[in-house]
Amino acid sequence: MNNHHLQVWNNCLAVIKDNVPPISYKTWFEPIVPLNLENQILTLQVPSHFFYEYLEEQYIDILRKTLRKEIGNSAKLEYNVVMENNHIANSKPFSVVVPGNNGSSTKNRPVSMPSDKEELTIRNPFVIPGIKKLHIDSQLNPDYSFANFIEGDCNRLARSAGVAVSENPGGTAFNPLVLYGDSGLGKTHLAQAIGIKTKELYQDKTVLYVSANKFQTQFTEAIRNNNKNDFLHFYQMIDVLIIDDIQELAGKEKTQNTFFHIFNHLHQSGKQLILTSDKAPIELKGMENRLLSRFKWGLSADLQNPDYETRVRILHQKAYKDGIVLDNEVIEYIASHVTNNVRELEGALISLLAQSTLNKKELNLELAVTIIDRLVKNTKRELSIDYIQKVVCDHFSLPIDVLQVKTRKREIVQARQIAMYFSKTLTKASLASIGSQIGKKDHATVLHACKTVNNLIDTDRGFKTQIDEIDKKLKM
Numbered sequence: 001m002n003n004h005h006l007q008v009w010n011n012c013l014a015v016i017k018d019n020v021p022p023i024s025y026k027t028w029f030e031p032i033v034p035l036n037l038e039n040q041i042l043t044l045q046v047p048s049h050f051f052y053e054y055l056e057e058q059y060i061d062i063l064r065k066t067l068r069k070e071i072g073n074s075a076k077l078e079y080n081v082v083m084e085n086n087h088i089a090n091s092k093p094f095s096v097v098v099p100g101n102n103g104s105s106t107k108n109r110p111v112s113m114p115s116d117k118e119e120l121t122i123r124n125p126f127v128i129p130g131i132k133k134l135h136i137d138s139q140l141n142p143d144y145s146f147a148n149f150i151e152g153d154c155n156r157l158a159r160s161a162g163v164a165v166s167e168n169p170g171g172t173a174f175n176p177l178v179l180y181g182d183s184g185l186g187k188t189h190l191a192q193a194i195g196i197k198t199k200e201l202y203q204d205k206t207v208l209y210v211s212a213n214k215f216q217t218q219f220t221e222a223i224r225n226n227n228k229n230d231f232l233h234f235y236q237m238i239d240v241l242i243i244d245d246i247q248e249l250a251g252k253e254k255t256q257n258t259f260f261h262i263f264n265h266l267h268q269s270g271k272q273l274i275l276t277s278d279k280a281p282i283e284l285k286g287m288e289n290r291l292l293s294r295f296k297w298g299l300s301a302d303l304q305n306p307d308y309e310t311r312v313r314i315l316h317q318k319a320y321k322d323g324i325v326l327d328n329e330v331i332e333y334i335a336s337h338v339t340n341n342v343r344e345l346e347g348a349l350i351s352l353l354a355q356s357t358l359n360k361k362e363l364n365l366e367l368a369v370t371i372i373d374r375l376v377k378n379t380k381r382e383l384s385i386d387y388i389q390k391v392v393c394d395h396f397s398l399p400i401d402v403l404q405v406k407t408r409k410r411e412i413v414q415a416r417q418i419a420m421y422f423s424k425t426l427t428k429a430s431l432a433s434i435g436s437q438i439g440k441k442d443h444a445t446v447l448h449a450c451k452t453v454n455n456l457i458d459t460d461r462g463f464k465t466q467i468d469e470i471d472k473k474l475k476m
């Protein structure tokens with residue numbers, strides 16, 4: 001048998017080895033199998049389409065130089081992409097690169113499948129090593145469905161983008177879809193809901209949810225075990241990849257670099273990426289710019305703190321799911337006192353249920369007041385503007401929505417000014433944000449309200465007493 005191709009490739013490798021870092025050599029050149037040399041065309045077998053793309057992108061110069069040195073100026077290079085299992089990826093065609101005078105070009109031929117390569121060699125970081133059939137568990141929690149996700153102004157854009165993505169993964173402009181917002185506002189839930197719905201609509205699509213931390217751990221393991229290729233190949237065959245808490249990759253340059261290649265590959269192949277983050281992409285620190293700029297290709301949608309109405313609906317839904325009936329006053333009490341995020345709202349409900357069951361107490365407002373106040377004090381809550389409006393309205397026996405009504409009625413104007421004054425003194429909200437939440441006023445109106453209230457406190461005893469009473473109620 002003619003071993004000329006082996007000789008030529010080994011000579012090329014000797015030069016390449018001296019010119020690329022050892023880890024790159026091991027990753028990208030050792031797995032290559034030289035197959036044939038005919039008419040100055042060297043055929044190399046590579047394990048995947050991505051592998052070939054990566055070689056083309058990163059190493060074409062050195063390949064071109066070494067080949068020309070070995071075979072002459074009309075040297076050509078062909079890649080034989082051997083997909084080792086039919087369901088690893090769509091059968092991508094055989095690609096040929098010609099490192100000629102005009103740089104590289106590619107053309108296609110059918111894939112060749114050697115008979116001795118039937119076993120799956122890509123290791124799946126989600127299954128026990130040794131299991132040959134590649135079954136990917138999507139790692140989705142069925143509770144995190146769209147049906148269980150309450151819609152409100154706080155999440156409307158993100159939710160509808162999520163529905164659109166799950167109906168047409170990879171086929172909308174929302175790629176990647178970046179969901180961001182503070183902790184406990186439903187990013188994981190929504191991202192998983194997209195995965196669940198996609199699986200319902202497209203059973204044959206490979207969906208995978210993974211936290212950025214898990215991704216990082218798998219990557220470190222893969223490097224330690226010399227399996228970086230397997231790691232890359234595994235991720236590049238996913239149709240819908242959901243990575244949670246992407247901010248956790250900050251400062252992890254190597255992982256980011258690998259994720260960059262996975263991202264590119266998936267995006268170019270029309271696959272869907274869904275990322276969650278605790279900050280808007282523009283505010284993410286410690287991330288490579290090339291990654292950040294890619295995050296901005298699609299849609300970034302934020303999740304905000306739910307307003308009072310949405311909190312009430314979330315509580316009703318959670319109680320219903322747990323099979324308990326709660327009086328409206330109990331739900332309203334929780335919704336007006338637990339305002340930080342949905343996770344705390346859930347926690348409050350669970351504490352209430354636990355106390356009532358364990359101590360055999362009736363689940364009524366009295367119990368709710370005791371439990372919630374204890375909880376809220378422990379979490380050093382910041383008062384919400386919603387709650388301030390509620391307390392002020394209760395104090396003056398006004399319906400809460402009256403503050404939003406455009407009117408010059410003195411008692412309403414004054415209640416609104418008092419609500420603005422307390423929002424300014426007891427929350428961190430800006431004048432503009434206070435104004436927009438209380439009667440859709442501008443910042444100048446809020447400033448004027450604060451001055452008026454301060455003046456009245458100094459000059460009107462009766463007024464000051466009212467303010468002190470409201471203050472006490474708010475800090476109860």
Ligand SMILES: Nc1ncnc2c1ncn2[C@@H]1O[C@H](COP(=O)(O)OP(=O)(O)OP(=O)(O)O)[C@@H](O)[C@H]1O
Binds near residue numbers: 148149189278
């Ligand atoms: N709109 C909603 N409707 C119903 N449940 C919700 C909603 N938003 C959040 N939740 C619930 O609140 C809890 C916290 O949500 P989730 O874990 O998705 O938050 P997160 O934003 O991912 O938080 P973190 O950044 O801390 O991971 C979950 O149990 C989730 O089901």
